[in-house]
Amino acid sequence: MREHNDREFCSAFSGGYVLRIDNEDKIFPQCCSDLGCIESWQDLVTDQVQNYYQGHPTPVVSLMDNFIIFDLTIKETDDEKFVPTPLQTIVKVNREELATAVEExxxxxxxxxxxxxxxxxxxxxxxDHIEKLLIFGQYD
Structure with a gap:
């Protein structure tokens, strides 16, 4: 018999984070994204682009000078498309400005x-630690 608060049957709140530049929404959370994806944004501002995840599909991320570049190009052979369809396929954000936004x-x-x-x-x-469970999906 299960107890009413079995943590392994819970997950972080679905959703994620929208990248807004100059009051314009550029990148949206995708399928399977949740509030715990804030850790991916934290990794980006510390040059750990390989850890970026905000659901799937996932843009290709690279660093150039003090900028983080998101490539949302979808090939004809790709099974998934970004939702909503991006207005730009290349999005460039200043790393320092993103770091400030992540802190907020x-x-x-x-x-x-x-x-x-x-x-x-x-x-x-x-x-126990409801915030860790519902924000970060941490079960321990």
């Missing part, structure tokens, strides 16, 4: 963590 998101996630923990306490849910 981390602050928002910290505030969200506080709210989740309050809900957990107020409702006596008894879910």
């Amino acid at each position: 998101v981390q602050k928002e996630l910290q505030n969200f963590s506080v709210k989740l923990n309050k809900i957990n306490t107020d409702n006596q849910l008894g879910i």
Whole structure:
């Protein structure tokens, strides 16, 4: 018999993060993306482009000077398409500006963590580290 709070049957909240440049949405989370994908954005600003994941399909990511380049080109042989269809297939973002944006998101996630923990306490849910589970998908 399972207990009501079996962590392995839970996952992080679906969704992800939109890359907005000059008030224009450029890159959207794709299939299987969740709030835990913030770690991929953190990796990008520390030059770990090989770790980038925000669902599938995934753009090809490279570094050039102080910029991160996303290539959203889809070949005819690719099974999946980006949703929504990108208006540009090459998106270039300043790494320092992205680092600032990632810091802002981390602050928002910290505030969200506080709210989740309050809900957990107020409702006596008894879910250990609810914020790690629902934001990052961490089961331990």
